[in-house]
Amino acid sequence: MKILILTNLFPTPWDPLRGAFNRQQFERLGQHHDIDVLTAVDFRERLRGVRGEVSVDSLRTDYFTFFYPPRFGRSLHAMTWLLSLWLQRGRRLRAAGYDCILVSWAYPDAAATGWLARRLRIPYVVKVHGSDLNVQASYPLRRRQIRSALRGAGAVVAVSRALAEKAVAIGAAPDRVHVIYNGVDSDRFAPGSRSEARTRLGLSSEEPLLLYVGNLKSSKGCLDLLEAFPALLATQSQARLIYVGAGPCRDALLERAAALACSDRISLAGAVPHAALGDWFRAADLLCLPSHNEGVPNVILEAMACGIPVVATRVGGIPEVVPDYAGSLVPPQDPAALSAALVEAVAREWDSSRIAAHASGFRWDDNVARLSGILQTAVHPPRVGSAA
Missing domain, CATH: 3.40.50.2000 (Glycogen Phosphorylase B;)
Structure with a gap:
């Protein structure tokens, strides 16, 4: 046709x-x-x-x-x-x-x-x-x-x-x-060595890494995530939060991080070509996307395809694609619930192979x-x- x-x-x-x-x-x-x-x-x-x-x-x-x-x-x-x-x-x-x-x-x-x-x-x-x-x-x-x-x-x-x-x-x-x-493009998004991915990205091999991938705008929950992050730092003082993406909330994120006294644990990596995202997922311990509304964000499918667990909001189609063994879901715009989920998720043992196998069904x-x-x-x- x-x-x-x-x-x-x-x-x-x-x-x-x-x-x-x-x-x-x-x-x-x-x-x-x-x-x-x-x-x-x-x-x-x-x-x-x-x-x-x-x-x-x-x-x-x-x-x-x-x-x-x-x-x-x-x-x-x-x-x-x-x-x-x-x-x-x-x-x-x-x-x-x-x-x-x-x-x-x-x-x-x-x-x-x-x-x-x-x-x-x-x-x-x-x-x-x-x-x-x-x-x-x-x-x-x-x-x-x-x-x-x-x-x-x-x-x-x-x-x-x-x-x-x-x-x-x-x-x-x-x-x-x-x-x-x-x-999901299985050639780009598949499990791999976390330490090797971090080496390629110039990241520390030791610190717990929380990753956000998406537009930096309030409806994507990027500011909610920042409000929730200090609770994770209270239990994991060396944790790092990296935002991959660009958008209008960039300056607000920097200002709020300074007010929360966690600027040294926050990094804004800017926009990254889609072909380069695989290493960012493989480098992370956890992907977090606390959107206020969604369809089904591809970054969640791609992170799971790399064997990475997800903390996200219970909105749109996200509950349809994230089973309990692949992540935790919280209400939107609820930093307290998000904080608790992050603390639990970072401490939990996840079955990366099972997560990746689930994501392989999205072809x-x-x-x-x-x-x-x-x-x-x-x-x-x-x-x-x-x-x-």
């Missing part, structure tokens, strides 16, 4: 590390189909300039600039997203002859794509990730647009059962909603085969009354 993928979650020259999970999925999907990926780039991000190069095998990639009124009018963003796309790439889209559209992110991307697909007279499939439903659909005007997009879709793909249930509650037809967990080949079948069905739906 010839497929158009529309999303804001994909690497671009202005943000080369963005959407690594989509990159892995779409690159594999492109081995079976003829695919164009067209990524929306926020106009403010584009003004900040190019930050790297992006080359993805098996895909043709392009970008358009998403213009919108900042700070207000969020309910109009689907319209401005569509106008931005159509004015910049409309002629090419009309002439391309696509069989279907896969749109990854509910608002504004999917809300706008519903209108685009009707104009092009082709089916579309919506992939939802987490806060695109958990947060955006909590606003009435946006929720109505998301509902319309989900109802008009040939299928809705959710990365967790919790998110699938959310899509149905918003208005998606239950028989069109599919759960497909993300996969990109299975993921892409199912997604390909869903797209095929959207293009060639079964006839009413035909045999199953």
Whole structure:
């Protein structure tokens, strides 16, 4: 099939590390189909300039600039997203002859794509990730647009059962909603020597290492983790907390660490290419991701694939993929509960082989085969009354 993928979650020259999970999925999907990926780039991000190069095998990639009124009018963003796309790439889209559209992110991307697909007279499939439903659909005007997009879709793909249930509650037809967990690249994420990983990263071989991987923003719980960390230091004085990622909370983390008198035990490593994350996981004693809302974060699957236990919040699809023997779950925005979980987890003996074996069940080949079948069905739906 010839497929158009529309999303804001994909690497671009202005943000080369963005959407690594989509990159892995779409690159594999492109081995079976003829695919164009067209990524929306926020106009403010584009003004900040190019930050790297992006080359993805098996895909043709392009970008358009998403213009919108900042700070207000969020309910109009689907319209401005569509106008931005159509004015910049409309002629090419009309002439391309696509069989279907896969749109990854509910608002504004999917809300706008519903209108685009009707104009092009082709089916579309919506992939939802987490806060695109958990947060955006909590606003009435946006929720109505998301509902319309989900109802008009040939299928809705959710990365967790919790998110699938959310899509149905918003208005998606239950028989069109599919759960497909993300996969793990087993060549990059597998158990290995902790001491060798630490040596390659220039880290101490002795101190207990707590790792956070993700955007440094409050909704990911990075500040909650910092509030919980001193309790671990009280029992493990040489423990170190390393944040891998970038984002708006960086300065707040540094200021709060100074106020908590633990700056010497905190490190901010900055953003790291996805291909380099394996050593960070293997170097860690524990991954912690105390998000306020989620779908299923790939960093949790990847850490477990390296045999590393997880402390995370009981939100979204995380409880679906983290069994008791692979980690501990706590309520969101509860630093006291998080503190207790960290202390217990660092002291506990974990079965790394069992954790890695569990994570090996999340395979990109299975993921892409199912997604390909869903797209095929959207293009060639079964006839009413035909045999199953």
